[in-house]
Amino acid sequence: LAKTTQPISMDSYEGQEVNITCSHNNIATNDYITWYQQFPSQGPRFIIQGYKTKVTNEVASLFIPADRKSSTLSLPRVSLSDTAVYYCLVGDGNSGNTPLVFGKGTRLSVIA
């Protein structure tokens, strides 16, 4: 499994764009990059998944350079409710029966 590295914590003010970068130097050809969000005392929640270039949904954007050795989760105009831990995961996104391997994630604190 590809190991991921992401910052332990980040702070941001409300209304700002937040970019969280994840390194995954040993990503395999069939690996997808997936981001989950976890609020305190809740289960993780899927945010976005991508394989290459850029993916955007109603919550976030995911930027993946051509070499796929890193990825950046972009949260536009964060609010206090975006305070959570964000996890970058790398694995076979097309295979349904694949356990998720979580790291320690990035603790994002949004300040008013």
Next chain:
Amino acid sequence: EPEVTQTPSHQVTQMGQEVILRCVPISNHLYFYWYRQILGQKVEFLVSFYNNEISEKSEIFDDQFSVERPDGSNFTLKIRSTKLEDSAMYFCASNPFINEQFFGPGTRLTVL
């Protein structure tokens, strides 16, 4: 929107007692999982389940643990003889064919 449900939300038990944690995955999902998160630590995979049998299990999932899908809707995790170190949040998750896992709200297990 369909969601994974878990009961109870909080379970307190004495060391050595058996506990059963219950989950109702999303109805048309195919793959089911249990994860745990010890307070302040990362989410850890325990076991995955597909087609009425265990697909994969981690080192944590020893002989004290078992899973069952007794009917078409429930998915249970049994711990036969709880230890203090089993105190954690236990999350059930499920997904359809693609690997976007939906997590339940968790059961907080406290072993005294």
